[in-house]
Amino acid sequence: MTITKSTAAKSAILALVAGTLLASGTALAQxxxxxxxxxxxxAxxxxxxxxxxxxxxxxxKNAFGPSLYNVVGRKAGSIPRFDYSDALKASxxxxxxxxxxQWIAGNDKFVPGTRMRxxxxxxxxxxxxxxxxLKSLKQ
Ligand code: HEC
Incomplete structure (x- = not known):
C-alpha cells in the first residue's frame, strides 16, 4: 500500500489526538x-x-451564532428566532x-454579505x- 503524504499526516494527527484523549480522559467531557x-x-x-x-x-441555544445542532441537512438561515443576514437567508x-x-474554507467568499466573521x-x-x-451533532 502506498501511503500518501497527506494520509500519513492525517494518521499522525489522529494518533496524537487519540493519545491525548487516552492520557486525559477528562478531555472528552470538556x-x-x-x-x-x-x-x-x-479531532x-x-x-x-x-x-x-x-x-x-x-x-x-443560539449564541452570537445560530445553534449548529442538526446542521447537516438543514437549510441555511432557517433557525427560527435567529437574526440571520439577508445574504444567508437568500442563499x-x-x-x-x-x-x-466551502463555508469553512472561506465563508465570506461563499456567501458574500454574511454576518459570520x-x-x-x-x-x-x-x-x-x-x-x-458537525455530523455528530444530532440525536
Ligand atoms: C465571531 C463569531 C463566529 C465564529 C467564530 C463562527 N461563527 Fe458560524 N456563524 C456566526 C454567525 C453570526 C452566523 C450567522 C451568519 C449570517 O446570518 O450571515 C453563523 C452561521 C454559521 C452557519 C450557518 C448556520 C445556519 O443555521 O444556516 C454555520 C454552518 C456556521 N456558522 C459554522 C461555523 C463553524 C464551523 C465555525 C468555526 C470554523 C464558525 N461558524 C465560526 C458566527 C460565528
Missing part, C-alpha cells in the same frame, strides 16, 4: 456537546474550538458536506474532522 465516538470526531471537536466562541453546542444553500466545506480552514484533513464532528 466543552459540552456529545461525546466524540471516533478519533475523527474528537473535529478540537478544530471546533475556533467556532465555539459564537456557536453553542447546546441543542437549542438557498442546504448544509451538506460539500457546502459546509471570516474563517478559513483550508486544510483538507481539518475540514474532514470538523465536518465529522
Amino acid at each position: 466543552g459540552g456537546g456529545p461525546t466524540p465516538k471516533t478519533a475523527e470526531e474528537a 473535529g471537536k478540537q478544530v471546533f474550538h475556533q467556532c465555539a466562541a459564537c456557536h453553542s453546542l447546546d441543542s437549542s 438557498n444553500i442546504t448544509w451538506t458536506e460539500d457546502s459546509l466545506r 471570516h474563517v478559513a480552514i483550508t486544510d483538507r484533513a481539518e475540514q474532514d474532522y470538523l465536518i465529522a464532528f
Whole structure:
C-alpha cells in the first residue's frame, strides 16, 4: 500500500489526538456537546474550538451564532428566532458536506454579505474532522 503524504499526516494527527484523549480522559467531557465516538470526531471537536466562541453546542441555544445542532441537512438561515443576514437567508444553500466545506474554507467568499466573521480552514484533513464532528451533532 502506498501511503500518501497527506494520509500519513492525517494518521499522525489522529494518533496524537487519540493519545491525548487516552492520557486525559477528562478531555472528552470538556466543552459540552456529545461525546466524540471516533478519533475523527474528537479531532473535529478540537478544530471546533475556533467556532465555539459564537456557536453553542447546546441543542437549542443560539449564541452570537445560530445553534449548529442538526446542521447537516438543514437549510441555511432557517433557525427560527435567529437574526440571520439577508445574504444567508437568500442563499438557498442546504448544509451538506460539500457546502459546509466551502463555508469553512472561506465563508465570506461563499456567501458574500454574511454576518459570520471570516474563517478559513483550508486544510483538507481539518475540514474532514470538523465536518465529522458537525455530523455528530444530532440525536
Ligand atoms: C465571531 C463569531 C463566529 C465564529 C467564530 C463562527 N461563527 Fe458560524 N456563524 C456566526 C454567525 C453570526 C452566523 C450567522 C451568519 C449570517 O446570518 O450571515 C453563523 C452561521 C454559521 C452557519 C450557518 C448556520 C445556519 O443555521 O444556516 C454555520 C454552518 C456556521 N456558522 C459554522 C461555523 C463553524 C464551523 C465555525 C468555526 C470554523 C464558525 N461558524 C465560526 C458566527 C460565528
